[in-house]
Amino acid sequence: MAAAQILNYELAPSPATIFGCLMPAPWLGALAGVLLACGPAAGLPDRFSPLTLAVTHVLVLGMLAPVMIGALFQLMPVVAGQTVSAARFISPFVAAGSALIAAGLAAGFLSGHPHGFALAAGVAILLYGAIVLALGRTAWKIIALDATTRTLRWIPLALLAVIGFGVTMAGNFAGWWQSDIAYWLDLHVAWGLVGWIAALVLGIASTTVPMFWQSRRPGDRWQAALPVALWLPLLAAFWPQWRSLAIGGGCLSIGLFAAAAAHAVWHARRRFDPSWALWLCSAVSWLAAAVLVAIAVFAQQVPGMFPAWLLSGIPWWTGVLALVGGAVMPVNAMLGKIIPFLVFLHLRRQLPPRQRVPTMQAVLPPARLLWQARLLLLAYVALLLLPLAPRELALAAGILFAASQALIGVLLLQTLLRYRHELRSLLFNKTVLPQKN
Numbered sequence: 001m002a003a004a005q006i007l008n009y010e011l012a013p014s015p016a017t018i019f020g021c022l023m024p025a026p027w028l029g030a031l032a033g034v035l036l037a038c039g040p041a042a043g044l045p046d047r048f049s050p051l052t053l054a055v056t057h058v059l060v061l062g063m064l065a066p067v068m069i070g071a072l073f074q075l076m077p078v079v080a081g082q083t084v085s086a087a088r089f090i091s092p093f094v095a096a097g098s099a100l101i102a103a104g105l106a107a108g109f110l111s112g113h114p115h116g117f118a119l120a121a122g123v124a125i126l127l128y129g130a131i132v133l134a135l136g137r138t139a140w141k142i143i144a145l146d147a148t149t150r151t152l153r154w155i156p157l158a159l160l161a162v163i164g165f166g167v168t169m170a171g172n173f174a175g176w177w178q179s180d181i182a183y184w185l186d187l188h189v190a191w192g193l194v195g196w197i198a199a200l201v202l203g204i205a206s207t208t209v210p211m212f213w214q215s216r217r218p219g220d221r222w223q224a225a226l227p228v229a230l231w232l233p234l235l236a237a238f239w240p241q242w243r244s245l246a247i248g249g250g251c252l253s254i255g256l257f258a259a260a261a262a263h264a265v266w267h268a269r270r271r272f273d274p275s276w277a278l279w280l281c282s283a284v285s286w287l288a289a290a291v292l293v294a295i296a297v298f299a300q301q302v303p304g305m306f307p308a309w310l311l312s313g314i315p316w317w318t319g320v321l322a323l324v325g326g327a328v329m330p331v332n333a334m335l336g337k338i339i340p341f342l343v344f345l346h347l348r349r350q351l352p353p354r355q356r357v358p359t360m361q362a363v364l365p366p367a368r369l370l371w372q373a374r375l376l377l378l379a380y381v382a383l384l385l386l387p388l389a390p391r392e393l394a395l396a397a398g399i400l401f402a403a404s405q406a407l408i409g410v411l412l413l414q415t416l417l418r419y420r421h422e423l424r425s426l427l428f429n430k431t432v433l434p435q436k437n
Contacts, residue, residue, distance in 0.1 A: 035054060057109070085138070265279045
């Protein structure tokens with residue numbers, strides 16, 4: 001079993017740098033739920049319906065992207081020992097800029113007007129170009145010692161690929177140029193779900209899940225394989241004649257990592273933690289998504305093997321499994337841990353050693369996180385059932401998902417207010433507690 005990493009907490013960026021990326025994210029997730037509930041349901045659950053495309057990009061860009069970028073700003077110095085020097089200048093624009101890009105794409109998909117795509121492409125080039133440059137400049141200095149540090153070293157390239165494919169398609173829809181949409185779409189989806197989201201979730205979880213949920217640290221094979229084992233099939237996808245092989249290899253890789261992750265989480269010591277179920281569901285979701293995609297590929301080779309209703313629902317189910325189960329759940333689980341942990345860490349750093357600091361459980365009570373996790377799991381089930389009655393369940397699933405994200409948003413806001421209150425009271429309270437002789 002791999003040895004534990006030494007964490008460099010003294011290099012952690014300021015709270016404002018990280019909170020600025022993380023705190024607005026749940027509210028954009030809630031907006032995605034409201035959009036699903038109130039948007040035009042025509043075409044659901046087809047993956048190319050305007051509402052599906054709009055909700056997907058609001059969720060991915062508005063919610064997930066700022067959290068993942070903020071996590072990189074935090075983990076590169078703390079885990080890999082390399083500070084992202086430009087993070088304090090970029091972080092104020094990450095959440096707002098990502099929301100603007102998501103809004104432009106959503107408007108473009110729902111209205112069909114090219115101006116939305118032009119706005120999204122232009123802002124994405126500026127914002128994410130600066131982010132990739134800042135992360136890449138830092139990542140080049142990282143020494144890859146395990147799965148987490150290796151992921152941190154190379155993940156800017158995956159982000160560059162996803163943004164490049166997306167800007168290529170957005171520019172096409174804006175009328176800037178002409179390109180083969182089908183070719184770039186397959187690459188965009190594959191690199192977005194597997195090359196960026198799955199690789200980053202697995203890479204970060206290799207350190208954070210053993211740390212917060214006390215699972216066994218991944219073994220040497222896991223540490224050596226990530227993220228290369230996920231990216232090799234994606235490289236083959238650049239050649240259309242190898243697409244089936246690339247998809248099969250990607251499904252096998254994701255399936256193996258997901259099964260190993262599910263086993264590790266299932267045997268974690270802190271199974272009583274309210275967000276433990278979210279990590280378990282995340283691992284099972286990635287496994288189920290890999291199986292469904294493999295079924296879809298096999299069905300193309302052997303027509304008539306599977307019923308039509310199953311094949312028609314696979315794109316929707318795969319998206320829900322990967323984005324909600326595989327991404328939103330671990331993001332919610334980590335937000336419920338990392339924000340209270342950062343509050344504790346920065347209070348401890350700023351106050352004298354003898355002064356008491358509230359614990360993580362006092363800053364954000366586990367009982368509240370348990371209710372949020374249950375609400376998210378209920379929304380997840382409703383989203384998976386949506387193909388049975390798209391119009392009716394879109395309303396219910398959207399409201400439930402919006403409520404789950406609004407609740408975690410409120411809890412995080414309460415945590416931030418508690419941080420400010422504790423900092424003021426401990427710094428400026430003139431009352432001196434009696435000390436033992």
